[in-house]
Amino acid sequence: MEEEKRTVRAVERALDVLSCFTGKSEWGLSEIAAQIGLHKSTVHRLLATLEDRGFVIRDEATEKYRLGLRILELSANLSREDDPSVVLLPDMERLRDEIGETVSLYVRDRNERVRIQAVQSSQAIRRVATVGVRLPLSVGASSKVLLAFDDPSVRNAAMADPSWPASVEKDKFIRQLDEIRERGYATSFEEREPGAAAVSAPIIGRSGKLVAALAVSGPSNRLTPDVMHDHAAAIMEAARRMGQRLG
Amino acid sequence: MEEEKRTVRAVERALDVLSCFTGKSEWGLSEIAAQIGLHKSTVHRLLATLEDRGFVIRDEATEKYRLGLRILELSANLSREDDPSVVLLPDMERLRDEIGETVSLYVRDRNERVRIQAVQSSQAIRRVATVGVRLPLSVGASSKVLLAFDDPSVRNAAMADPSWPASVEKDKFIRQLDEIRERGYATSFEEREPGAAAVSAPIIGRSGKLVAALAVSGPSNRLTPDVMHDHAAAIMEAARRMGQRLG
DNA sequence: TACACAGTTTCATAGAATGAAACGAGGGAA
DNA sequence: TTCCCTCGTTTCATTCTATGAAACTGTGTA
Numbered sequence: 362m363e364e365e366k367r368t369v370r371a372v373e374r375a376l377d378v379l380s381c382f383t384g385k386s387e388w389g390l391s392e393i394a395a396q397i398g399l400h401k402s403t404v405h406r407l408l409a410t411l412e413d414r415g416f417v418i419r420d421e422a423t424e425k426y427r428l429g430l431r432i433l434e435l436s437a438n439l440s441r442e443d444d445p446s447v448v449l450l451p452d453m454e455r456l457r458d459e460i461g462e463t464v465s466l467y468v469r470d471r472n473e474r475v476r477i478q479a480v481q482s483s484q485a486i487r488r489v490a491t492v493g494v495r496l497p498l499s500v501g502a503s504s505k506v507l508l509a510f511d512d513p514s515v516r517n518a519a520m521a522d523p524s525w526p527a528s529v530e531k532d533k534f535i536r537q538l539d540e541i542r543e544r545g546y547a548t549s550f551e552e553r554e555p556g557a558a559a560v561s562a563p564i565i566g567r568s569g570k571l572v573a574a575l576a577v578s579g580p581s582n583r584l585t586p587d588v589m590h591d592h593a594a595a596i597m598e599a600a601r602r603m604g605q606r607l608g
Numbered sequence: 609m610e611e612e613k614r615t616v617r618a619v620e621r622a623l624d625v626l627s628c629f630t631g632k633s634e635w636g637l638s639e640i641a642a643q644i645g646l647h648k649s650t651v652h653r654l655l656a657t658l659e660d661r662g663f664v665i666r667d668e669a670t671e672k673y674r675l676g677l678r679i680l681e682l683s684a685n686l687s688r689e690d691d692p693s694v695v696l697l698p699d700m701e702r703l704r705d706e707i708g709e710t711v712s713l714y715v716r717d718r719n720e721r722v723r724i725q726a727v728q729s730s731q732a733i734r735r736v737a738t739v740g741v742r743l744p745l746s747v748g749a750s751s752k753v754l755l756a757f758d759d760p761s762v763r764n765a766a767m768a769d770p771s772w773p774a775s776v777e778k779d780k781f782i783r784q785l786d787e788i789r790e791r792g793y794a795t796s797f798e799e800r801e802p803g804a805a806a807v808s809a810p811i812i813g814r815s816g817k818l819v820a821a822l823a824v825s826g827p828s829n830r831l832t833p834d835v836m837h838d839h840a841a842a843i844m845e846a847a848r849r850m851g852q853r854l855g
Numbered sequence: 856t857a858c859a860c861a862g863t864t865t866c867a868t869a870g871a872a873t874g875a876a877a878c879g880a881g882g883g884a885a
Numbered sequence: 886t887t888c889c890c891t892c893g894t895t896t897c898a899t900t901c902t903a904t905g906a907a908a909c910t911g912t913g914t915a
Contacts, residue, residue, distance in 0.1 A: 367652075367653060367656050367863090367864085368653065368656050368657040368660055369618050369622070369653050369654060369657045369902085369903065370872085370901095370902070370903085371616050371618040371619050371871090371872065371873090371902085371903080372618050372619055372622040372654060372657045372658070373657055373660070373661065375616070375619040375622065375623075376622075376657070376658070376661040376663060377661070379682065380661070380678070380682075382682060382685055383681050383682060383684075383685050384685065385685075386685050386686075386688055389892070389893085390892070390893060390894095391891080391892060391893075399874095400873080400874050400875080401874090401892085401893075401894090402873080402874060402875085402876095402893095402894080402895080402896095403872080403873065403874070405614075405893070405894070405895090406614060406615065406616050406872080406873090407616060407619060409614045409615050410615040410616045410619045410620055410623070411619070411623070413615055413620070414620065414623040414624070414627070415717065415718070416623060424892090424893090428682060428685065428686050429717070430686075430715075430717045430722045430724070430740075431627070432679065432682050432683050432686055433683060433686055433722065433724065433739065433740040434630050434722065434740045434741070434742055435626065435627075435629060435630060435675060435679050435683075435740075436679050436680060436682075436683035436686075436740060437630075437738050437739060437740030437741060438629055438630050438631065438632075438633050438675065438740075439633075439675050439677075439679055439680055439683075441633055468677070470662065470676070470677045471662070475677045475680065475681065477677070477680065491684050492680065492684060493677075493680040493681045493682075493683060493684030493685075494681070494684060495681055614894090614895085616871085616872065617871070617872085617903085618871085618872080618902090618903060618904090636861070636862085637861070637862060637863095638860080638861055638862075639861095646905095647904080647905050647906080648861085648862075648863090648905090649862095649863080649864080649865095649904080649905060649906085649907095650903080650904065650905070652862070652863065652864090653903080653904090671861090671862090
């Protein structure tokens with residue numbers, strides 16, 4: 362209980378204001394105040410500061426706030442030359458062309474996963490994958506890969522998180538992860554999203570540590586369980602090669 | 609002098625810390641403190657807050673700080689469906705294929721310009737253009753377009769900015785902008801960067817207001833003044849069509 | 856062993872961030 | 886028109902919070 366905070370409250374609040382802009386791109390001042398539970402005048406000052414530094418701007422037409430271009434500038438400096446999302450892009454495109462479905466790359470960020478790269482299927486009916494989205498670690502093929510092939514402490518922390526859904530029974534889930542680690546890949550069928558399915562395999566770097574999860578996803582009527590198992594070998598092999606490519 | 613500040617100091621400082629990560633992606637704590645002119649312990653607290661919210665992370669190997677994936681998440685929500693950088697991408701690719709050089713899209717952000725979209729030339733020797741970079745409004749073809757075709761108050765503000773270089777004489781520059789407005793396009797030859805040249809034309813929306821500058825750039829031995837003038841008509845026409853496409 | 860340097864923690868104090876309240880400015884509705 | 890209702894802005898007294906000096910830890914190096 363005595364969790365000594367070494368953080369700055371005003372900054373925390375400002376970052377919470379910024380984080381509002383994930384999911385909804387246009388916010389009014391009072392709307393944000395209600396969302397975070399702060400007083401209007403506080404939010405007003407925070408937004409003024411964020412605007413001054415170019416992190417948010419006001420849409421001239423609607424008078425509402427949206428993200429500023431400083432975010433774009435920062436995101437340009439997010440990845441280095443040796444970043445998986447850059448290095449592995451050609452391999453992902455090759456796999457997409459081979460299988461014909463959308464290919465994504467996920468990494469774990471605390472108790473969530475983030476899609477750091479995606480190449481879209483060119484098929485008419487396809488899964489559209491946005492780079493940058495955050496998804497829970499409790500469901501989905503690549504979630505299970507990210508938990509199965511990392512240190513056990515990682516999955517323990519994830520399952521201890523308050524966001525962990527009670528519907529996912531922990532002991533059963535752990536057994537599932539054990540199977541996946543043996544088999545070398547994970548699948549999901551209409552698990553997180555109705556009508557969608559995915560196969561995922563671990564990308565393990567030269568040091569032997571898990572780096573990311575490679576996932577192939579598509580509509581569940583094309584990616585039936587049988588089809589997914591047919592693709593599994595190719596996906597695992599691609600993931601293995603990608604791991605070797607990393608420093 | 610009595611400029612009443614309506615901003616929050618702690619937040620300003622935190623955002624300045626974040627802004628350090630444009631240009632250099634790895635920083636140590638003391639390094640940042642020296643850069644911004646703050647005490648170590650202050651920066652320590654700010655970084656702890658930024659890290660807590662996922663805006664920065666510590667590189668496990670180097671123990672230094674780098675940007676966190678929350679920035680990626682925010683940048684995913686930066687653009688809407690009607691965003692020029694999304695809507696105009698196909699047109700930009702078409703122009704790139706027609707001319708064979710890198711095509712960029714710039715917008716003005718206060719007294720700077722930002723490259724919000726780019727499609728690369730496939731030629732071996734080419735200009736590589738990073739999306740998100742900030743450049744001065746005082747030099748370069750698209751700078752001149754952004755100032756020539758916007759409200760005169762914009763160019764006045766830009767020239768009054770302390771960052772405006774003394775080497776660019778103001779009255780001469782204004783005359784140059786007048787010529788560009790008549791001609792309909794601007795060029796630059798080894799102006800900002802040695803060995804590089806560019807042609808730029810304004811993208812004007814249906815409302816008649818300047819939205820962005822379209823630029824074609826490449827090595828100055830390929831994009832000679834003559835070649836650039838030959839391309840000008842096609843670029844202006846492409847920009848005109850792109851303007852019509854916007855809401 | 857001593858030194859230098861990066862990061863962490865503590866703590867008294869100043870002053871900065873806060874939020875209640877009042878204010879101004881549209882925008883509908885009647 | 887007039888009357889709300891809501892949104893954003895500004896003010897200001899109060900207190901709690903951010904601050905920075907200093908001490909401390911740890912790691913690498915001369």
